[in-house]
Amino acid sequence: MAPFLTRRRAAAAVVTAALLVPLAACGKDDDNKKNDPATAKSSTGAPAAKLTVLAAASLTDVFKTAGAAYEKEHPGTKVTFSFAGSQELAAQVKQGAPADALVTADTKTMDGLKADTGAATVIAKNRLVIATGKGNPKKVGALKDLADTKLKVVLAAPEVPVGRYSKKVLDAQKITVKPVSQEPNVRAVLTKVELGEADAGLVYKTDAAGATGKVDAVEIPDAQNAVAQYPAATLKSSKNADAAAAFVQWLSSPEAQKILQDAGFQKP
Template sequence: MTRSARRTRRTTRSLQVAGVSAAALLALSACSSSDDASSDSSSTPKSSSSPKLTGTVTVFAAASLKESFTSLGKEFEQAHPGTKVTFNFGGSDTLAASITGGAPADVFAAASPKTMAIVTDKKDAATTPATFVRNQLEIATLPGNPDKVSSLKDLTTSDLKVVLCDKTVPCGAAAQKALDASHLKLTPVSYEQDVKSALTKVELNEADAAVVYKTDVKAAGDKVEGVEFPESADAINDYPIALLKDAPNAEAATAFIALVQSPEGQKVLTAAGFLKPTA
């Protein structure tokens, strides 16, 4: 074999060895990268979704919230399949007494801070009450306003049958505040335990007029006619809401309260005639 041939064979062998070494290095690098990726993957925590809400949420709420809260309850159930929102609507003072008496409930939405205080004073609220809406009074008359009621003073006419909420109920306390501010005295044909009962008297033509909330007049549609009066601006009620201490379904109840306070919830409430809370 010539010297040139031997030199060619050595060069070829060196290139083959270099090729094998390079391939081995590439393989080792790939394995190392794979191991690192596997290690990184196993060390990265998986994102956990919030637990699914289930069960019944029991809400005690002022009668004037009936239409808007019923709507929000349906929205909540659609957003959280497996949940159910049940309501107990009535006079805030009666509801507060039931709560302090041990009635099982998750949420309390009152029509005044005074009635909410019945619950908080007994340490039966788990959270600090937060005002979520406000409401203003209006006079509800028979359709067409046949008695031509145009002011709060007109209700003092002796031949008019007027209904008020009981003074212990927020709408009754607000009406009395407006009457006192106007130095007017009014003796109603009856005092009702909640605002819906007062409004029903007019709807059934058992009374000529009632002092109720704007939201209730709006909800009644053409069954009554509303008459605004300036003194109502001095008797606007704040509506507080709170999670109750022994709430059977606190997690879902907290989510319902969040819906009420959310922009979506506020949209439903303002559409019903409620005023936004002051900043």
């Protein structure tokens, strides 16, 4: 009798083990799904993902700070930025560059991409200043001084947002400037001034502030200035639509707005 019972118990153990194997596999699958960045969610409920954001060159410094803050708040999410002039970013979008969101330095560029983006939201504003060499050796004091032919002035190209804003303010004051070069983005303008290759250039206030100690900034009165607007939008080609939307929405949050305003950007 004992051998028979032993055989029955052994058979039952085999059946039980066979039933437990798929259950264990299911448990592992569930654990894998939880750890998979493609299906995981952050503590805030936003889906975790690897995001690529195309952003205007003037956002380079502040977005590095904002990106780090966003990743900390959204564990499992990695945000990679690609910075360039807004016109370059627009070309990348039209060429189908793989990305999830776009932030430009003007509404005109964003409006030209309506077929490729979701609804845009302005997240910040900016203004122009005159960047000069450290200590302002040429004693530049106002926009009219840029018309001096003895002064080496550098501007952004007219197809670049900061270039358009520059042309707008100069034309409004009937000031003719013959730049020694026209650059592809605001950072290139700033670099020319920093290196002493130009005596002055028109840049965003935030860019000059980020180069304190390397350049001086001459304020332009509001009545003579232009307001730059920064719209943000998701890209329809994004493979991480929900995560991209969460990031764009976050840019208008109190935390993101504080980071932007601490860097010198104005409220939307």
